[in-house]
Amino acid sequence: MVQDIKISLVAKKLVFRDHFPEENEIIKEWQFQSGSVVKKDLQELFYIAVSKEVGWSTFDMTTTSKSITVSLIPIFFTDSINEDVSDADRDILNNIINQVNSYVIKHSKTEQASVKPKQPHIDSQALIYRVPGQGGSFEFENFIKNLTKNNISFYIEYEHSNIAEQGASGGFYEVILFIKDTITSGVVYDLLKKVPGMEQINLKRDRFEILKMKTANFLNTQPSNLEVVELEEVNGSLSMSVIFNRIKYNFTFNKKNEIINFKKQC
Secondary structure (H helix, E strand, C coil): CCCCEEEEEEEECCCCCCCCEEEEEEEEEEEEEEEECCCHHHHHHHHHHHHHHCCCCCEEEECCEEEEEEEEEEECCCCCHHHCHHHHHHHHHHHHHHHHHHHHHHCCCCCCCCCCCCHHHHHEEEEEEEEECCCCCHHHHHHHHHHHHHHCEEEEEEEEEEEEEEEEEEEEEEEEEEEECCCHHHHHHHHHHCCCCEEEEEEEEEHHHHHHHHHHCCCCCCCHEEEEEEEEECCEEEEEEECCCCCCEEEEECCCCEEEEEEECC
16 A cells, blocks of 8 residues: 655754753655555664664654654754754764665655555444553554454554664554454453553544544544544543644543543644
């Protein structure tokens, strides 16, 4: 399936004193379409082009059914956020640019035939998975493999990986997915017990589509332009955060699917 790919190279200047002031500078961005980009290849690009060259760095990747967005963030130490990075650091940035250029050229030329995107079942149930870690989860990968093995339909709405190579490695991994059939079915229930960090949300796909439509109407856009990045139950209400035009918005809905709270976030 052909996806929209966006890669951003962002230099973070960090002052290692006082309250550790920092500033981000977008060095270069690449936007292209590809049918051959694999998430693991993008992580490898980060390790080879960035992490090995800059000890302190961050990798952030968001995946939906239509797109993959990646930020490569090397961290450079300066005496002031107003100070330019050194010539040596500029050489590192140029090397990263060259490697990303090669990656883009390779994958933008390797298009696969267009495949109709997989559609979620209207009666599927929402699950949220959040764990600390290095941009992925062995337990979650096995969970998905077993769903496929048992012919249980699923749909990944949103996937977010963050890898932080900053002194001590860290990061997190989170997924919003929908699974067809009841969660209480024997096979699914047994699989869920093997995945710590998985949380069931009282939300079916049909209601999710209604909330997404109301959110889009509120923002005067189409549901396809929204990227749902957070779902959470709060005292019987449902909180949903979306990204639209690079801005994050949070909506809270009551049981009647009415908007009872709205917040625009930075």
